[in-house]
Amino acid sequence: MRHNIAKLYHAIKFQRWLGKAESIEYFSKARHDKIEPESDPVESDPDKPISIPPVDPKYISWLKEHPSALLAFPGMMSTIKGKQIVVFLDYDGTLTPIVDDPERAFMSDAMRIAVRDVARHFPTAIISGRSRRKVYEFIKLDEVYYAGSHGMDIMGPSIQLDSYECKYRKQALDKQGNEVTIFQPAREFLPAIQEMLSELKEITIGIPGVFIEDNRFCISVHYRHVKDNDYPTLENKVLSVLGQHSGFHLTKGKKVFEIRPSIKWNKGNALVYLLDTLGFAANSNNVVPIYIGDDKTDEDAFKVLKSGGVGYPIIVSSTPRQTLASSSLRDPSEVLSFLIRLARWGEENSSQ
Numbered sequence: 001m002r003h004n005i006a007k008l009y010h011a012i013k014f015q016r017w018l019g020k021a022e023s024i025e026y027f028s029k030a031r032h033d034k035i036e037p038e039s040d041p042v043e044s045d046p047d048k049p050i051s052i053p054p055v056d057p058k059y060i061s062w063l064k065e066h067p068s069a070l071l072a073f074p075g076m077m078s079t080i081k082g083k084q085i086v087v088f089l090d091y092d093g094t095l096t097p098i099v100d101d102p103e104r105a106f107m108s109d110a111m112r113i114a115v116r117d118v119a120r121h122f123p124t125a126i127i128s129g130r131s132r133r134k135v136y137e138f139i140k141l142d143e144v145y146y147a148g149s150h151g152m153d154i155m156g157p158s159i160q161l162d163s164y165e166c167k168y169r170k171q172a173l174d175k176q177g178n179e180v181t182i183f184q185p186a187r188e189f190l191p192a193i194q195e196m197l198s199e200l201k202e203i204t205i206g207i208p209g210v211f212i213e214d215n216r217f218c219i220s221v222h223y224r225h226v227k228d229n230d231y232p233t234l235e236n237k238v239l240s241v242l243g244q245h246s247g248f249h250l251t252k253g254k255k256v257f258e259i260r261p262s263i264k265w266n267k268g269n270a271l272v273y274l275l276d277t278l279g280f281a282a283n284s285n286n287v288v289p290i291y292i293g294d295d296k297t298d299e300d301a302f303k304v305l306k307s308g309g310v311g312y313p314i315i316v317s318s319t320p321r322q323t324l325a326s327s328s329l330r331d332p333s334e335v336l337s338f339l340i341r342l343a344r345w346g347e348e349n350s351s352q
């Protein structure tokens, strides 16, 4: 296992990077994901009669490659027993269903209780594309760590700054008055992000349905409500704003363009940063990270676990998808069942 964690670190060239780096490595050139409109399930109207969808044979065969984490749960736990579990959770599409209005992606009370109960037994972090502040407002739990802006804004365990001197870190107090360390590797991009926000708002004013979300270290341009005819115009306008600012690139999520600083830092790096600052890198032979996420940006974290041969990368999907995850959960309701079981397992095993 120690060898596996070393591989994990090597995979993203982290190796005590935190202690040394004074600047974050930039992409050699701006990388843009291939931009294609994408469909995904949106939470259905609760008043509609329930119809059982036909079983998709492709999904059934995909499940053989990515078995249900619920069915795999007993096997997983028998190998984990005695080791330290650390839980990482994405937000949209994982802890809440995808909904039409990004401002109304509220988490259910049942999910909040399940996440809280998991966090009472295992260190738990949320790693989201949203701003850290926004995701905290949705989750409202003080028991978990938060990494917003796709990992570019982490409020994590307090670390000794003299041994980890770096211009991207600062000490702060959380809402409970506990010392935490804030790590923001894209801090110098903030002025340019504010400029881009104003430019995007102005340039897209004539396109009905566009919603621009300030995620602090990145920007989401939502087009879920944009007419198909207007999509190419919107895409051109977004690319034209991007073209005026060097050091940024575009990725694509669920009906959303995401503009991000071109630094080599993603959800995978955030996962390793949190493991390291939680103190598990030095004593890593007993650590089992579990990461649950539904989107393309979560693949960066899956990749870290897969290449290190450690932990459990779990994708949330009800359709067959190209993924590095080893197992799957169909939707947030299955995520809820998984978290409830995990918390119960933690309860039973902590009292032994």
Ligand SMILES: O=P(O)(O)OC[C@H]1O[C@H](O[C@H]2O[C@H](CO)[C@@H](O)[C@H](O)[C@H]2O)[C@H](O)[C@@H](O)[C@@H]1O
Binding pocket: 090, 091, 092, 093, 097, 098, 099, 100, 101, 102, 105, 127, 128, 129, 130, 213, 215, 220, 222, 224, 253, 254, 255, 256, 258, 295, 297
């Ligand atoms: O990393 P995540 O926590 O999954 O954040 C990714 C993006 O999630 C949000 O947008 C998505 O969810 C919305 C609410 O369900 C939905 O309306 C939208 O179409 C989806 O793309 C969030 O609003 C974005 O800023 C995040 O980048």
